[in-house]
Amino acid sequence: MSQPPGSRPRLDARGAVDLSAFTRPATPAPGTPGGLPAPGAYVVDVDEASFPDLVQRSTQHPVVVVLWASWSEVSQSAIADLADLADEDAGRWLLARIDSEANPNVAAAFQAQSVPSVVAVLAGQPLPLYQGAPPREQVRGVIDQVLAAAEANGLTGTVTPADTSAAPEPEPEPPLPPLHQAAYDAIERDDLDAAVAAYEQALRENPRDDLARAGLAQVQLLVRTRGADLQAVRAAAAAAPHDEQAQLAVADLDVLGGKIDDAFARLVDLLAATKSDAVRQRLVDLFEVVGSADPRVTSARRAMANALY
Numbered sequence: 409m410s411q412p413p414g415s416r417p418r419l420d421a422r423g424a425v426d427l428s429a430f431t432r433p434a435t436p437a438p439g440t441p442g443g444l445p446a447p448g449a450y451v452v453d454v455d456e457a458s459f460p461d462l463v464q465r466s467t468q469h470p471v472v473v474v475l476w477a478s479w480s481e482v483s484q485s486a487i488a489d490l491a492d493l494a495d496e497d498a499g500r501w502l503l504a505r506i507d508s509e510a511n512p513n514v515a516a517a518f519q520a521q522s523v524p525s526v527v528a529v530l531a532g533q534p535l536p537l538y539q540g541a542p543p544r545e546q547v548r549g550v551i552d553q554v555l556a557a558a559e560a561n562g563l564t565g566t567v568t569p570a571d572t573s574a575a576p577e578p579e580p581e582p583p584l585p586p587l588h589q590a591a592y593d594a595i596e597r598d599d600l601d602a603a604v605a606a607y608e609q610a611l612r613e614n615p616r617d618d619l620a621r622a623g624l625a626q627v628q629l630l631v632r633t634r635g636a637d638l639q640a641v642r643a644a645a646a647a648a649p650h651d652e653q654a655q656l657a658v659a660d661l662d663v664l665g666g667k668i669d670d671a672f673a674r675l676v677d678l679l680a681a682t683k684s685d686a687v688r689q690r691l692v693d694l695f696e697v698v699g700s701a702d703p704r705v706t707s708a709r710r711a712m713a714n715a716l717y
Contacts, residue, residue, distance in 0.1 A: 449569035450494040466529040468565035470501040486541040625696035672708035680715035
């Protein structure tokens with residue numbers, strides 16, 4: 409099904425990434441507008457530094473990890489259901505929220521292929537549970553199975569509830585630079601051309617503005633795929649495996665759909681066969697979209713270098 413002109417693909421609609429959320433330089437802090445709710449008595453936010461402590465806690469009681477991303481509305485629903493169930497069970501297990509984009513090494517350790525991904529950790533051992541946001545009654549059943557497995561393995565400790573009564577006020581989100589704010593506002597009103605112009609101007613003023621460069625790559629991807637018919641693009645690419653434009657088009661849609669490895673592999677293979685500068689540049693642009701910290705980008709950069717030489 410084609411997208412109506414001016415629409416932006418969204419993860420919860422067809423597995424696509426809403427890139428407009430990436431134009432802000434950081435995920436809003438928990439408890440601030442646009443961020444997750446503040447952690448509760450049995451909910452913690454975990455990063456790479458605190459992850460070893462989380463593993464240690466799993467030797468005392470079950471831990472349920474949810475890997476999420478700021479652009480995924482489905483993540484918000486999955487986290488809300490899990491937080492409610494953690495409160496209901498009053499310390500029988502701990503919910504750990506991990507931002508997969510801010511902590512790519514942790515996401516890679518769990519081999520998370522999409523967000524949200526939910527994994528139990530029992531005595532340091534991961535147990536994949538589910539992806540997405542199934543109905544709450546199904547989640548309840550999964551958590552009950554985790555608790556039964558924990559009890560069978562002697563993990564009967566309880567979580568000490570966090571004191572949330574005197575939580576510090578979160579710092580307000582810093583304002584964006586004027587041109588970044590102009591681009592963000594343009595994306596919000598679906599004026600992608602204006603967003604491109606704002607980011608290009610930001611780069612002219614400061615060629616080292618990495619956030620503007622990433623924002624420009626993301627918006628240009630939305631421009632290239634605006635109105636695209638996914639089935640038609642895939643059919644064209646399958647019918648013409650050596651057609652450069654057809655392969656570039658389907659790689660763009662694969663990135664939007666979260667099929668990052670597929671997109672990179674497709675373009676690396678094409679680059680190896682053609683040595684095309686257009687293909688090389690598209691790979692570089694998509695690296696900006698996904699983010700240099702993502703381990704898939706690191707791997708694809710090596711593959712790109714091998715394909716060129």
